[in-house]
Amino acid sequence: MSSPFRKATSMGELEVEKHANYILSVEKKKDDFESVVMEHLRINGAYWGLTTLDLLGKIDEVNSEEVVSWVMKCQHESGGFGGNIGHDPHLLYTLSAIQVLALFDKTNILDIDKVSNYIAGLQNEDGSFSGDMWGEVDTRFSYIAICSLALLHHLNKINVDKAVKYIVSCKNLDGGFGCTPGAESHAGQIFCCVGALAITGSLHHIDKNLLGWWLCERQVKSGGLNGRPEKLPDVCYSWWVLSSLIIIDRVHWIDKEKLVKYILDCQDKEKGGISDRPDDAVDVFHTYFGVAGLSLLEYPGLKAIDPAYALPVDVVNRIFFGR
Ligand SMILES: COc1ccc(S(=O)(=O)N2Cc3cc(C#N)ccc3N(Cc3cncn3C)C[C@H]2Cc2ccccc2)cc1
Numbered sequence: 044m045s046s047p048f049r050k051a052t053s054m055g056e057l058e059v060e061k062h063a064n065y066i067l068s069v070e071k072k073k074d075d076f077e078s079v080v081m082e083h084l085r086i087n088g089a090y091w092g093l094t095t096l097d098l099l100g101k102i103d104e105v106n107s108e109e110v111v112s113w114v115m116k117c118q119h120e121s122g123g124f125g126g127n128i129g130h131d132p133h134l135l136y137t138l139s140a141i142q143v144l145a146l147f148d149k150t151n152i153l154d155i156d157k158v159s160n161y162i163a164g165l166q167n168e169d170g171s172f173s174g175d176m177w178g179e180v181d182t183r184f185s186y187i188a189i190c191s192l193a194l195l196h197h198l199n200k201i202n203v204d205k206a207v208k209y210i211v212s213c214k215n216l217d218g219g220f221g222c223t224p225g226a227e228s229h230a231g232q233i234f235c236c237v238g239a240l241a242i243t244g245s246l247h248h249i250d251k252n253l254l255g256w257w258l259c260e261r262q263v264k265s266g267g268l269n270g271r272p273e274k275l276p277d278v279c280y281s282w283w284v285l286s287s288l289i290i291i292d293r294v295h296w297i298d299k300e301k302l303v304k305y306i307l308d309c310q311d312k313e314k315g316g317i318s319d320r321p322d323d324a325v326d327v328f329h330t331y332f333g334v335a336g337l338s339l340l341e342y343p344g345l346k347a348i349d350p351a352y353a354l355p356v357d358v359v360n361r362i363f364f365g366r
């Protein structure tokens with residue numbers, strides 16, 4: 044893949060120090076509006092913030108013991124994790140907990156049978172997954188269950204064939220995927236389905252040219268990517284669309300240099316952080332997806348991120364190859 048770095052310098056720089064300080068400052072703030080809004084998904088925020096720091100080569104500035112002990116306090120007696128201490132468990136937060144522990148090479152402190160039994164217990168008869176005991180079904184939860192169990196080496200606890208069949212039943216005529224069978228194609232769901240099929244070695248179910256065409260059509264003239272036709276571009280789609288394109292080997296169908304420029308234009312160069320669109324308010328979510336998108340585009344100085352596991356490649360290698 045031809046790296047766009049030679050032009051990135053002329054399009055302005057990635058403000059590495061500013062973004063690292065922004066993430067570290069959000070970590071410290073507890074009672075401002077943003078922290079309160081995010082209180083119910085604080086563990087997701089920890090995953091977004093810490094993965095960003097790792098990609099920037101700054102994760103050593105974090106007290107890992109403090110983070111790991113806080114994450115473990117979010118575990119429910121069922122084995123699942125809540126979004127914060129004392130919150131009800133949900134697949135959305137359980138994957139983030141596993142990913143944060145993986146960043147610090149601490150998945151070994153988990154009772155792996157307990158966590159994987161919680162996840163496996165959410166698989167339905169038709170192979171789909173519910174997010175929690177209340178039963179909402181969504182292909183997002185298929186991805187989260189498969190990604191979590193793969194990271195824990197316990198994919199054998201679920202019926203992978205039925206899980207794959209269910210995901211394929213959510214494929215649309217446009218080559219994309221929706222949250223349930225017949226639901227409209229959306230970039231977020233496409234990432235989840237493509238990522239889950241990649242992890243289970245089932246990419247042969249995808250029409251790469253048809254899906255690649257739908258995905259590359261997400262690029263608008265500003266260089267940004269949107270999530271559905273006619274929608275505005277948004278930095279977080281630099282992850283949902285781009286990682287899917289990379290997994291199906293069609294990333295050369297978009298203009299990488301223009302996407303790099305779009306992401307760099309969404310930075311707050313003074314205070315740090317990245318927003319969804321230029322001049323909007325920054326947040327941890329879009330800072331993560333912007334840096335992760337630049338990592339997928341091989342921006343110089345960033346660690347490589349795995350497009351399916353959404354973790355730095357060195358972390359994935361350590362988990363699967365022990366090095
Ligand atoms: C500020 O209003 C919001 C609105 C919703 C949410 S949310 O439901 O918790 N959530 C996570 C999220 C976190 C932040 C941050 N910090 C900002 C936004 C954002 N969105 C909203 C969004 C992002 N791009 C466009 N849109 C509309 C996604 C959403 C769903 C999601 C959750 C987990 C993983 C992926 C996606 C939080 C804040």
Ligand SMILES: [Zn+2]
Binds near residue numbers: 277278279280319329
């Ligand atoms: Zn967004």
